[in-house]
Amino acid sequence: MTDDQSLDLFEDAEPETTEPTPPEADVRVWSVSQVNRAVRSLLESSVDALWVAGEVTGWTRARSGHCYFTLKDDKAQMRCVMWASESRRLPVDPEEGMQVKLFGALTLYEARGAYQMSVQRVEADGGEGLWQIAFEKLRQKLETEGLLDAARKRPLPAYPSCVGVVTSPTGAALQDILTVLRRRAPWVRVVVAGSRVQGERASEEVARAIDSLGSSGLPDVVIVGRGGGSREDLWAFNEEPVARAIIRCPVPVVSAVGHEVDVTISDLVADLRAPTPSAAAEAVVPDRATLLEQIRVLPERLARGLRSTVQGRKRLLADRDDALGRSMRRRLEPARQSVDVTWTRLERALGSTLERRRQRLGALAGKLEALSPLATLERGYAVARTQEGALLNEVADFPAGRKFLLRVRDGSVECEAHERVNEG
Amino acid sequence: MTTERNSDDVGSDEVTLESRLERLEVILAKLETGEVELEEALTLFEEGVGHVRSAEGILSRTELKVEELLARGDTAELENENAG
Numbered sequence: 001m002t003d004d005q006s007l008d009l010f011e012d013a014e015p016e017t018t019e020p021t022p023p024e025a026d027v028r029v030w031s032v033s034q035v036n037r038a039v040r041s042l043l044e045s046s047v048d049a050l051w052v053a054g055e056v057t058g059w060t061r062a063r064s065g066h067c068y069f070t071l072k073d074d075k076a077q078m079r080c081v082m083w084a085s086e087s088r089r090l091p092v093d094p095e096e097g098m099q100v101k102l103f104g105a106l107t108l109y110e111a112r113g114a115y116q117m118s119v120q121r122v123e124a125d126g127g128e129g130l131w132q133i134a135f136e137k138l139r140q141k142l143e144t145e146g147l148l149d150a151a152r153k154r155p156l157p158a159y160p161s162c163v164g165v166v167t168s169p170t171g172a173a174l175q176d177i178l179t180v181l182r183r184r185a186p187w188v189r190v191v192v193a194g195s196r197v198q199g200e201r202a203s204e205e206v207a208r209a210i211d212s213l214g215s216s217g218l219p220d221v222v223i224v225g226r227g228g229g230s231r232e233d234l235w236a237f238n239e240e241p242v243a244r245a246i247i248r249c250p251v252p253v254v255s256a257v258g259h260e261v262d263v264t265i266s267d268l269v270a271d272l273r274a275p276t277p278s279a280a281a282e283a284v285v286p287d288r289a290t291l292l293e294q295i296r297v298l299p300e301r302l303a304r305g306l307r308s309t310v311q312g313r314k315r316l317l318a319d320r321d322d323a324l325g326r327s328m329r330r331r332l333e334p335a336r337q338s339v340d341v342t343w344t345r346l347e348r349a350l351g352s353t354l355e356r357r358r359q360r361l362g363a364l365a366g367k368l369e370a371l372s373p374l375a376t377l378e379r380g381y382a383v384a385r386t387q388e389g390a391l392l393n394e395v396a397d398f399p400a401g402r403k404f405l406l407r408v409r410d411g412s413v414e415c416e417a418h419e420r421v422n423e424g
Numbered sequence: 425m426t427t428e429r430n431s432d433d434v435g436s437d438e439v440t441l442e443s444r445l446e447r448l449e450v451i452l453a454k455l456e457t458g459e460v461e462l463e464e465a466l467t468l469f470e471e472g473v474g475h476v477r478s479a480e481g482i483l484s485r486t487e488l489k490v491e492e493l494l495a496r497g498d499t500a501e502l503e504n505e506n507a508g
Contacts, residue, residue, distance in 0.1 A: 157442060158442065158445075159440070159441045159442035159445055160442070161440040161441060161442065164493075169492070169502070178488065178490060181488055182488040186485055186486050186487060186488045187441065187482045187483060187485040188488070188489075189489045189491065190488060190489065190490045190491065190502075191491050191492070191493050191499055192490065192491065192492050192493065192502055193492075193493040194492065194493075209493075212493060212497070213493060215497070216493060216497040216499075217497070218493075218497070218499070220442075288483055291483060292480070292483055295445075295476055295479050295480060295483070296476075296480075298448060298452070298472070298476045299472075299473055299476055301452055301456075302451070302452065302455060302468075302469050302472040302473060302476075303469070304456075305451075305452060305454075305455025305456045305465075305468075305469070306455060306465055306466070306468075306469040308455070308456065309455055309459075309460060309462065309465035310462065310465070312459065313461075313462050313465075
């Protein structure tokens, strides 16, 4: 380490004489402040910034953001300070006893006359140690609150009208997203809430952008992300403000930070993690060509539905018709039966009347026949009449020479009376 | 393209693609049971075809609208030199 490296810090500052001389009149007397200032400038000008390894103890972060702690090994310790401007960039404060490497410059705290290290960087052992620790801490915190549960993931809308994007307005990520949206779903409205995505306060800015998109009520889904970068560049997306903003966003959020290998806290709390901004855009909108294909078959389906409705109605109508017929017949049956009965009675009544008439007619006809003169003629009698038809039935009616007509069975004969014969 | 035929807004531009497609699903489900009244079936059919036409209209738009969210929820056209 630095043991063999001679620091010769006080070589020039060593007293000229080893013999202390009493302060006589013309000997210079220093004030404490002067000495400390001198030592400080000596220290600062003669020692370059350096890396020191050790164990962190007593880390305290003041309200101002300045951090004070001690770095020690088994034999010695040194006071350290990390000013707020530097400590702000720490993902998390080192824990007690943590092995770290510090980079910084030696200086002197004049008020106490104590030298200390002004620390610019802290690295936990194991490369990304502090980042990893910060990540794990927040992940565990959110997990304990149940915010990483798979059941919390909301489904993305199938056909969003408006897509919100939170990213740097000048970054490549925005262009990647717009390119995909333009190709797949140019009908959507895109609302961009620009934000710085790295550097100081980036996390708060991203969170604010998500919040304002959420409260605008415009987007149906929000993409939060940025293009690739170093772990430190992506760090805003591992911080609590972004995580909380994603969690409280009223519409589903797709997180797309860096490249496929970068997994951030924002990926974990988002409703969907996309490996890249382009992939996020692919995930939030349907593809126009596919959708058009699906839509174009719909009129045929509608027509089929209408046809089946018509047929269904027809069948129903036919069924109803049948039912109606049956019910009519059921209601007519008794009436028809009574008509039948009446008819039969009528027929019977009519029949007997006729019969009686016929019989009577027969009887009358018999009598009539009996009375008919034709029957007498049949029996051989004849009737004599004058030419004029007057009946001649006495001898006196026949003077000699009288002409008359004699009616016999099958006709009449002209006759002339010749001689009277009185017998009776 | 304003259709005054139905009191609802089949032809309106305000209706989102999503609600049109959802409505189409409902219409198809109703029609395909074959159990609605004939009059209603006809109305549904016409409404459905209207939605299909409007949806096609929406899908045929080619200009992506990109806006920037301003304070208090207003938006403005986003300057976009890299486009096209």
